[in-house]
Amino acid sequence: MQIIDAQIHLWAGESAPPHHWRAPYTVETALRDMDEAGVDRAVNCPAIWDADANDYAVEVAKRYPERFATLGWFPLDETADESLVDAWLEKPGMLGLRFMLAAPAMADRLASGGLDWLWAAADRREIPVGLMVMPPYLPAVADIAARYPQMRLMIDHLAVNPFEKLPDAAAHLDVLLALARHPNIGVKATAVPGMATDPYPFADTHGVLRQVFDAYGAERMFWGSDITRLRCSWREAVTMFTEELPWLRGRDRELVMGRAVAEWIGWH
Template sequence: MTIIDAQIHLWAGPIAPPHHWRAPYTIASALRDMDQAGVDRAVNCPAIWDLEANDYAVQAALAHPDRFATMGWFPLDGTADASVVDAWLDKPGMLGLRFMLAAPEMADRIASGGLDWLWAAADRRQIAVALMVLPPYLPAVADIAARFPRMRLMIDHLATNPFEKLPDAAAHLDALLALARHSNIAVKATGVPGMATDGYPFASTHDVLRQVFDAFGAERMFWGTDITRLPCSWRESVTMFTEELPWLRGRDLDLVMGEAVADWIGWR
C-alpha cells in the first residue's frame, strides 16, 4: 500500500499561527517524520502565512520529486487572472492549486461569482483545486462544481472549523454529504483527530468518517493529516485509518490512503 498524505504544510520561516504548533516545518523535518510513520509521499499545500513557502515548495519538489508534490496558491487580488494560473502550473512539482477562502471577504466571492475566472481557468486545464471553505458556502461550491465540471475540487478538512470539537464540528455534515452528487468534488479527511473529544483512536470521529465514506466512496475520500496542528503523531494518524476502522479494508483502504488522491491530482 502506498500511503500519501493529502495535505501538509512546509515552510522554513519563523512565523506561524498558534494552532500550527510544529513550527517551522521544514523539508528535513517532514522527511524524518514521514519515514518514521511509514508515509511514502505528501501533498504540500504551501503555508499561507509564509510568503516564501511557494518557493520552498519548488525546492522540495525538485529535491524529492518522489516524496513531495504541490498544490500552490497565489494572491487573489486585482492582478490575478488566467495567465497567473498558467505561470503557476509551470512550476516544478505543481499539480494543482489550493486556496483558503474562509475569511468573509474571500468567501463572499465564491457565492458572488467573483472568482469565476479562476474556476474557468481550472476547468479548461482540467486541474485539481483544493478549497478551505466554511459550511455556509458549501451550496455555492456545489453550484461551481456544476458549472465547471472538468475542474476537480477538493474540500479541505471535511469543511470543518479547525477550532471546533464534535458535535459542533460536524453540524454541517448533511450539507457536506450533499456535495457527493457532484462527481468532480472530493473531500480530504484531514485534521480529523483535531475535532475529536477523546484520545487515540479518536472513536468519537469514526461515525463521521463512515458517513463521508458512504457518500463519497473510496475514490473521493482522501486520508491526510495537516500534521503541524494535530494532537497526535503522524503514525497514529496512519493507524487510526489502517487499523481502527473495521469497515475500511482491501482495495478501499488502498484508495483512501493514497491511490485515490494521486489519481485525482495526476501524481503518477
C-alpha cells in the same frame, strides 16, 4: 500499500498561526517524521502565512520529486488573472492549486461569482483545486462544481472549522454529504483527530468518517494529516484509518490512504 498524505504544509520561516504549533516545518523534519510514520509521499499545500512558502515548495519538489508534490496558491487580488494559472503550473512539482477562502471577504467572492474566472481557467485545464471553506459556503461550492465539471475540487478537512470539536464540528455534515452528487468533488479527511473529544483512536470521529465514506466512496475520500496542527503523532493519524476502522479494508483502504488522491491530482 503506498500511503500518501493529502495535505501538509512546509515552510522554513519562524512565523505560524497559533494552531499550527510545529513551526517551522522544513522538508528535513517532514522526511524524518514521514519515515517514522510510514508515509511514502505527501501533497504540500504551501503555508499561506509564509511569503516564501511557494518558492520553498518548488525547491522541495525539485529535490524530492518522488516524495512531494504541490498544490500552490497565488494572491487573489486585483492583479490576479488566468495567466497566473499557467505560470504556476509550469513550476516543478506543481500539480494544481489550493486556496484558503475561509475569511468572510474571500468567501463572499466565492459565493458572488467574483472568482469565476479562476474556476473557468481550472476547468479548461482540467486541474485539481483544493479549497478551505467554511460550512455556510458549501452550497456555493456545489454551484461551482456544477458549472465547471472538468475541474476537480477538493474540500479541505471535511469543511470542519479547525477550532471546533464534535458534535458542533460536524453540524454541517448533511450539507457536505449532499455535495457527493457532484462527481468532480472529493473530500480530504484531513486533520480528523483535531475535532475529536476523546484520545486515540478518536472513536467519536469514526461515525462521521463512515458517513463520508458511504457518500463519496473510496475514490473521492482522501486521507491526510495536516500534521503541523495535530497533537497526536503522524503514525497515530495513519493507524486510526488503517487499523481502527473495521469497514475500511482491501482496495478501499488502498484508495483512501493514497491511491485515490494520486489519481485525483494526476501524481503518477
